[in-house]
Amino acid sequence: MPSQRRDFRVRTILKNMASVLGGEATVRVANLVAALAIARLYGPAILGLYGACLAVVTTLAMFADNGLQLSAVTEIASVSSSQSFRIVGELYLSKTILCILVVLLLLSIGLAGGFPPSYWLVGALVTFRTLLQSYSQLQIAILKSLFRMHLIGIIQAVHAGILILAVSFAFISRWLLLAFLAVLVAGQALELLLMSAAVFHAGIRPRWPAVSSCLSLMKRSFPLGLGYALMNLIVRLDVLVLSVVVSLTEMGQFSAADNLLVVAYLGAWLFGSVLFPEMVKLAGSADQLDRFLNRWIRFSFLAIVPAALLCYLFAPRAIVALYGSNFARAGELASWMVLACPFIISNSLYLHHTIAIGAKRAYLWILFAATLLAVGLDLFLARQFGAAGVVAAILIRESLLFLVFSLRHFHVGRSAVELGVSAS
Numbered sequence: 001m002p003s004q005r006r007d008f009r010v011r012t013i014l015k016n017m018a019s020v021l022g023g024e025a026t027v028r029v030a031n032l033v034a035a036l037a038i039a040r041l042y043g044p045a046i047l048g049l050y051g052a053c054l055a056v057v058t059t060l061a062m063f064a065d066n067g068l069q070l071s072a073v074t075e076i077a078s079v080s081s082s083q084s085f086r087i088v089g090e091l092y093l094s095k096t097i098l099c100i101l102v103v104l105l106l107l108s109i110g111l112a113g114g115f116p117p118s119y120w121l122v123g124a125l126v127t128f129r130t131l132l133q134s135y136s137q138l139q140i141a142i143l144k145s146l147f148r149m150h151l152i153g154i155i156q157a158v159h160a161g162i163l164i165l166a167v168s169f170a171f172i173s174r175w176l177l178l179a180f181l182a183v184l185v186a187g188q189a190l191e192l193l194l195m196s197a198a199v200f201h202a203g204i205r206p207r208w209p210a211v212s213s214c215l216s217l218m219k220r221s222f223p224l225g226l227g228y229a230l231m232n233l234i235v236r237l238d239v240l241v242l243s244v245v246v247s248l249t250e251m252g253q254f255s256a257a258d259n260l261l262v263v264a265y266l267g268a269w270l271f272g273s274v275l276f277p278e279m280v281k282l283a284g285s286a287d288q289l290d291r292f293l294n295r296w297i298r299f300s301f302l303a304i305v306p307a308a309l310l311c312y313l314f315a316p317r318a319i320v321a322l323y324g325s326n327f328a329r330a331g332e333l334a335s336w337m338v339l340a341c342p343f344i345i346s347n348s349l350y351l352h353h354t355i356a357i358g359a360k361r362a363y364l365w366i367l368f369a370a371t372l373l374a375v376g377l378d379l380f381l382a383r384q385f386g387a388a389g390v391v392a393a394i395l396i397r398e399s400l401l402f403l404v405f406s407l408r409h410f411h412v413g414r415s416a417v418e419l420g421v422s423a424s
């Protein structure tokens with residue numbers, strides 16, 4: 001019987017993983033197609049405007065999340081089903097307060113910049129869509145906490161289908177830019193509506209909370225939000241540091257290769273987020289949590305190491321096939337980059353484990369140290385060896401992080417609560 005329950009749990013996790021990863025992949029591909037459509041239909045200047053607006057808004061929205069997605073899992077798992085209604089209400093109101101602050105900040109930036117009306121219209125639609133996506137991601141986190149992840153992939157596939165249809169009609173009917181962006185907003189709104197319906201169908205009935213309880217929740221979630229921002233910063237530091245050291249040509253070669261690694265980081269985080277609710281559930285039993293974590297780290301290494309070695313062999317040809325013969329250098333860089341993937345995935349699992357046991361302070365210290373390490377390695381090795389130096393920095397950084405996590409996990413041993421580093 002225990003083995004049957006374990007097999008059923010593994011099958012459920014794999015099914016949830018397929019839903020989350022598959023849904024995210026379809027939406028990412030559809031968004032890429034939409035960006036390509038903007039480039040072909042409206043030209044590079046409009047694509048630049050769209051990209052600049054998206055970069056500013058998504059960065060602010062990332063900080064405005066304030067760790068609420070991770071907190072949704074930890075907070076809902078720690079209370080009874082009836083109390084979860086209050087927690088969900090606090091999450092919604094906290095998200096709304098933070099989104100209002102983002103809008104006010106964006107308005108200030110727009111007024112200070114003195115942008116023309118066309119910029120305002122594009123910026124408003126991009127902002128609206130990004131905020132709808134932020135709410136949708138919160139609903140996804142709630143579904144993860146309730147182990148209702150099988151619906152996520154279906155809903156995101158519907159959203160992706162709408163985006164592809166919008167691109168097709170835009171090419172056929174030669175839509176105006178604002179009409180095209182408005183349909184993208186409508187697709188995101190539909191995803192949010194369907195995610196909300198899924199949460200409602202799961203039995204969640206949010207209750208209006210006190211503002212003071214929302215402020216308390218935002219304070220508790222702040223370390224998680226700061227850590228998430230640091231993780232995103234670490235991924236972007238490689239490009240940022242290299243851009244001030246090498247020529248645009250070498251920068252382009254590195255960027256083409258780095259796109260594969262960005263996908264690996266995203267996949268690793270999603271993988272950890274699927275296992276995270278189960279980690280939180282098992283946090284009260286150190287033995288079970290350790291076995292669970294070790295099993296999935298072994299599984300990830302057994303699956304990813306052979307895949308990484310194959311990618312090492314075939315990445316040069318794949319990059320040239322995708323980008324053209326001018327990007328042969330990018331293929332060489334990518335072949336070495338992919339060797340970091342096993343460490344990236346294991347580090348994501350260790351990070352989610354650290355959060356699950358309530359060690360928020362240790363979580364932040366590790367990410368602060370990783371950020372400083374990334375800056376130091378990138379600066380030193382980029383100046384010495386250019387793009388190849390940053391690739392080496394990535395390999396060193398991720399392998400050292402893996403070593404630190406492994407030693408720390410061994411040192412903590414089998415205690416469920418860490419004295420001295422737990423922050424709650």
